[in-house]
Amino acid sequence: MRTAVAQLLRRPMTLFGAIIVALFLLAAVFGPMIAPYPYDMLIRGAARLPPSADYLFGTDQIGRDVFSRVLWGARDIITLPLLTTALSVLFGTSIGLFIGYYGGWIDEIVSRILDALLAIPALALALVMLRAVGPSPFGIVAVIVVLYTPIVARVVRAAALSLRGSGYIEAAKLRGEAVRYILFREILPGVLPALVVEAALRFSYAIFLTASLGFLGFGVQPPSPDWGRMVNEARTAFSQVPWALWFPAGAIILLIVGVNLLSDGLRRVFRYEGQLL
């Protein structure tokens, strides 16, 4: 693992991506502390001001500081996808290891259900389910976890399946190890490279989906600053406050490019391509 990290950091583009992601993580943690204004504060007489020393990213059409809103917004766009990724990886790995190890009819049934769920476009289902449970941070995480768990499960299942027949697993069985030990101590380490790449991809697509839901108005609800929603709101007033669109949109672009550079490095170091969805 340590050599993998060293290999990663030796690639300049990966290092660049890691720095970008680290900066956004810092913004998510400390952003609210260094933001000059609260995200929902209407600054008197300061509507529609272009970027300046006082308002680094300018102010929006009703006089809120765009820089502060982007900083505050970093928290949701990073923590929600992180949480989503962690939970999908946890559930997906457990399901995938289990059905990959046991095989047989359990695998047959669960795999078919997973395949069927995978054939549903994420955004379409997310919209309908979020409308039902209400657009709360909890709802967003729950819905995306439901959509991403099958993807992780399928990747882990395939990897576990290929390890099942190998000698050291047979040896562990003959030693009389508990199933849990075999799954998590013997099989999981072999699955890890694929899992790390998959987790990075899930994180990237979870940001994608969270931002898109925000843009369509199904994300974190106002007055909380959501980058996707900020872009959508600024769109209608673009000719007056173009900066209110450019900065949150630029933040989304920069964050996703950073995550992609990092996950491309992981793909190359672990030699695993991952999948689109």
Add this chain to the structure above:
Amino acid sequence: MLRFLTRRLALLALTLFLTSILVFASTQILPGDVARLILGREAQDQALQDLREELGLNQPLPVQYTAWLTGFVSGDWGRAFTGGRPPIRPLVMERLGRSMQLALVTLILTVPLSVTLGVIAGLRENTWIDSVINILTLAVVGLPEFVTGLVLINVFALGLGWFPTGAALSSDAPLGEALRQMILPATAAGFVMMAYIVRMTRAGVIDEMKKTYVRTAILKGLSRRQVIVRHVLRNALLPTVTVIALSIGWLIGGLIVIENVFNYPGLGRLMTAAVEDKDIPLMQATVMVVVFFFALANLAADVVYALLNPRIRLE
């Protein structure tokens, strides 16, 4: 092959069945009274009661679900709740047609270009041109369509004035004008897909170039050009066909957002509007149709893959 196809068709049916349950269940926990939603705040109790009776809202859920499902399967999709209660099927079909036009333009714009770029990057592995293509694809893969869409609008519509900002034209507009309006949305929708096809094509070409028959052909005295055109591309591009079919599924998801950015009157926009307005039957119908086409694209990808890999076909 027949057995494989039957299996895949059964999976398609299972997908649609699961979707119908998920969608139906979701619409049932939506807050608010449907009858009041349709008739408005001042409706009389008697009128509300009658409407509930007409829509079957008083019946138990399994009965409602079965009634809805049998109606849907037999082509009776009912009427929408909002917007003057139009019959759903013609409306969905018209919007579906518009979405398909946009999807077609997207495919024509992106597929040939991305395959070419992928082949170039693969043949020139680890040169500067490969690095440039690699970084460009990394930059756009995973960018939300609304961001790319807005960037394109600002640069090419508002900035340079080459294209219109929206695409809300009537269906009888002349072809040239319709195409001009579809260029920007199609480009935005194609970006992510393009990056993916480029990367997969590149990987395919690199794999193929390493095989021993390539060395044999070169040692036999064929020029590099002949080897590439006659042997390598033919083999390397086969998996790309699967990738293209898969990305059509991705495209269907992307159109939901793109159509909203550009006000394009397609199925995705109809769906988001139905979700916003809590128009339950319209929501159910649009989601089912979107899922059907997404699953169909996946099925096509699997079938193509099986045709190319006899091992899977015979399993």
